[in-house]
Amino acid sequence: MTQNGPLGFATRQIHAGAELDDSHRPRATPIYLTAGFVFDDFEQANERFVQSDDGYSYTRVGNPTNTAVERRIADLEGGIGALLVGSGQAAVSTAVLALAGAGDHLVSAASIYEGSRELFRDNFARLGITTSFVTEANDPASWEAAIRPETRALFAESIPNPKNDVLDIRAVAEVARRHGLPLIIDNTLATPYLLRPIEHGADIVVHSASKFLAGHGTVLGGVIVDAGRIDWSAAPDRYPHLAQNVGSDGRTFAERSGRAAFLAYARSVIALRQGPSPSPFNAFFILQGIETLSLRVQRHSESARRIAAWLEAHPAVESVDYSGLASSPYHALAQQYLPRGQGSVFAFTLRGGRDAAKTFTDSLHLFTRMTHLGDVRSLVLHPASTTHVNRTEDERVAAGVGQGLLRVSIGLEDADDLIADLDHALAAVQAAELLERAGIV
Template sequence: MSEPERRPDFETRQIHAGSTVDSDVHARITPIYQTAGYLFESFDDGEDLFAGRSTRRAYSRNDNPTNAIAARRLADLEGGVDGVVVASGQAAIAAALFGLAQAGDHILVTQSLYEGTREMFRGSLKRQGLDVEYVADAATDEEWASHFRPTTRAVYTETLPNPLNQVSDIERLARLAHDGGVPLVVDNTVPTPFLERPIEHGADIVIHSTSKWLAGHGAVIGGAIVDGGTFDWAANADRFPQLTESSREGVPSYVERFGNAAYGAYLRAVILLEYGPTVPPTSTFLLLAGIETLSLRMERHVTNAQQVAEWLEGRPEVGRVLYPGLTSSDYHELAQKYLPLGAGSVVTIDLAGGRPAARRFIDALRLVSPMTHIGDVRTLAIHLGSTIHGKLTEPERLDAGITPGLIRLSIGLESARDIIADLERALDAAATSETT
């Protein structure tokens, strides 16, 4: 009896997974299919496409061959059954939740989240009727259970929350979500599937801002949603009728047609088609090129980040270094469990001199780029209180852990020695009195 075929390693799949060879041109890499739509084969073919009886693509608003290959590759790398790509990470969050909830429904969210996500939750999504409720990081299982309602539709978290680098206990959150009858949605942007795969720890839906490490070069904006194929929609049919009930007579439900891939199919056929958060195939082409070198880049990112974080811990100008790869981190043990290959490449520091020191630090940088982005091959820096969290009041910032001297570093692929030299120059400036 022959041995079962071994699944290729991550490094191989990041290059080949989901790819197809064009039957006419035989191009080896995925072409850019720059087209708005696709010919019907016949009158009946057009009718079947619009009736949902055919899975062939009809329009690029919700499906495009270039985009489909990128979505399949990300689904493969995350260990999911299906995926879609969209115009941005924010679009991915909105589309993922719109696929689960409607006005009046309730989403439970962990307290530690990227501020741009929190802003969307308290802004646009609230205006559209979604009730987002935060649960404290230190909440017990019993406290979590008390927050679930009949209208709850998901638990939402980030694997490695930006910018404070708390490590989420995905297994625990998945258990809590499933006990409450809802899926766990996880933003896995910062670790990427090379460092952590939430579906392996019980998550059901994974989202990404593909603009960051996946694309890797600061050149494109994009997002992605991966359906893990793990949540039992039929067992929770009363919460998710959009997946378990027929939308019109003669058309089976998404669960009946697509089984464990029902959610991904619903996103593509309904959410992407109706909301239209389409990412251009030119951007996806660059995303695919980035994914091909993901493992190599992430290895260098985390090596540099660990070295920089350890060096920063020894600097008197730095009050705290927030990086779970450090043994001093409160999240080091969880990082060892969930991030054995490295704790990402965001290193956040709290300057002892507060906002004045942060100003001098940012203005003294030469190699490091002061800008709002993460996941670039270049090292980036941003003062959080005056930019991303600038719309909050001072008490709100402090409540979110954003102190006056907090600076987020996204460590790039330059020589670690050169990164440290630039940071040293900036720290020396930060320690200098403004009057000298």
């Protein structure tokens, strides 16, 4: 979107993708809350099924409100197009299933959202798609060693959840490019305001739009963005569903859609048939959230950096995992990839283990105890007893998720108030420890 030169991010987050054909000319994008759309006549109905990208037929296929979200996020991420689906998990599932099938293989960073890890390890494995997990995600040789002839994609997160261990996207992208494989980056915690993975070599970007893009913890949504960088016809044997199998028009997806073949297949085959359809109502709220994305994420990040530094200096805290701190082993990468801010989701570990984590969590007043991220409200969670509860203790330790570790998502409250709440909870932890040493409890 240009007007006498490129427009800035804040301008585009408000205006990009808002071109709607509506005679009433509303300023805000309307909610097209309808299951289907009326055909003018017999011929138009046929055309909508033959050329599904020409107009609308059924909301599971496409909807004007959803399209506005897709255009805006594609613009902000620098992709050629996007697909909106019902959740972040649906985005990951749809993206992978548009690339891989039974007998195929994925390579993923080990440090990722636990829901994605379990999806790869359990659900996809039942479908015959195996996954190798790379522990040293910033070591190109580890990715190289994990790739097989049947590998179809690499997957990682720009800011992994919950450890805030920043990924060297360029290094992994170079490995993917050498092997002709797409690199999928989950950019949920960074958002396109802080980081745009496509600019660093990623081929596909996914988001849980339920988090920072929507911003208020009210709706679910997911999005897939295609960079349009890969020539799918260059490896027809690797992706036969894109470059070998012909449709009713006698053409393959690669012939019909060119470098957008992946996105076209994800939309018209995977999403259409499996049905992870987002409600236009949810799409509307995601669109509203995006309009203030830069303002919110900047404030989130500034408060998180201050709070992380405060926690690091507290005697009850053993360690803080936040790349914005100079002590972080990922600080240099954060300065390279995240100069605007290092996000608001990070972890810290209490010295007293699980008992300390329980006392701390139950003593908070402002922080909300819930499994969510990217809300305007500050959130806290104990991963070892919630998101990572299905792992063995050895697996949790190997992942750096100890019993004393807590994940926080810093919201938009005044940082002083949040620090006071944390201070109160940490004081409760210290008081409980003193009573235990004295043999009173």
